[in-house]
Amino acid sequence: MEHQVLYSIAGIATTILVTDEDFLLFLDIGDGILRDIVENKNAFPINKPVHILISHGHFDHCGGLYSFLGFLRMLGHRQVVSVYSPEGSNEIQTIIESFLSVYKSSLPFPFEEFRLSHGDRVTITDQVEVESYQMKHQGSIIGVGAMSPIPSLGYAIYFKGEKWLAFTGDTGYHKNTELLVDNASFAYIEATNKNGESNSYHLTPDEAHKLGRLANNYRLIHNRYESR
Ligand SMILES: [Zn+2]
Numbered sequence: 001m002e003h004q005v006l007y008s009i010a011g012i013a014t015t016i017l018v019t020d021e022d023f024l025l026f027l028d029i030g031d032g033i034l035r036d037i038v039e040n041k042n043a044f045p046i047n048k049p050v051h052i053l054i055s056h057g058h059f060d061h062c063g064g065l066y067s068f069l070g071f072l073r074m075l076g077h078r079q080v081v082s083v084y085s086p087e088g089s090n091e092i093q094t095i096i097e098s099f100l101s102v103y104k105s106s107l108p109f110p111f112e113e114f115r116l117s118h119g120d121r122v123t124i125t126d127q128v129e130v131e132s133y134q135m136k137h138q139g140s141i142i143g144v145g146a147m148s149p150i151p152s153l154g155y156a157i158y159f160k161g162e163k164w165l166a167f168t169g170d171t172g173y174h175k176n177t178e179l180l181v182d183n184a185s186f187a188y189i190e191a192t193n194k195n196g197e198s199n200s201y202h203l204t205p206d207e208a209h210k211l212g213r214l215a216n217n218y219r220l221i222h223n224r225y226e227s228r
């Protein structure tokens with residue numbers, strides 16, 4: 001199994017790709033996904049089961065879902081496609097409903113949808129499992145301010161029972177972020193805020209590094225484009 005960042009900028013898109021002999025797994029599926037995968041030899045051609053785990057319903061994390069499902073249909077993809085999202089995530093579930101309302105009768109692949117809550121575990125293969133962790137996140141609109149909290153999950157991927165990869169999605173710092181990252185072989189940790197502008201729904205680099213030190217190795221992702 002290998003993992004890599006296909007793209008990650010806050011407010012634009014984030015997608016992490018996990019490749020295995022037996023499956024492809026995406027952690028979030030932002031806009032640009034098709035451009036990101038077609039020239040990536042790990043991701044394309046797609047000839048195995050596909051798992052798509054989405055952390056929350058903001059467009060920069062799920063905006064590529066409709067395109068990707070349409071792409072797989074066009075290709076005549078045959079293996080199962082499974083989409084996992086937080087229970088109550090209206091944005092993601094509306095995308096799926098919209099897609100199925102048009103294309104369900106002409107899908108060449110079996111489609112499965114799972115709605116997850118904190119502590120749920122899903123089996124990918126007999127050696128690979130995923131556990132979901134409740135995160136703490138909300139949206140904001142420039143000029144309007146912070147909105148209500150939304151369902152959001154971080155995911156830990158276990159390989160042979162060991163925590164192989166942790167992914168925070170978007171979140172403020174709290175106990176569950178520590179539990180998610182703790183003892184992971186590798187962690188992808190969001191760092192959208194700048195140091196000195198902390199809030200309860202994104203991490204600063206200082207907070208993200210503090211979390212990262214709980215893992216064996218880590219990388220900060222999802223910073224803002226103006227701070228690249
Ligand atoms: Zn985001």
Ligand SMILES: [Zn+2]
Nearest residue numbers: 056058137170
């Ligand atoms: Zn977000």
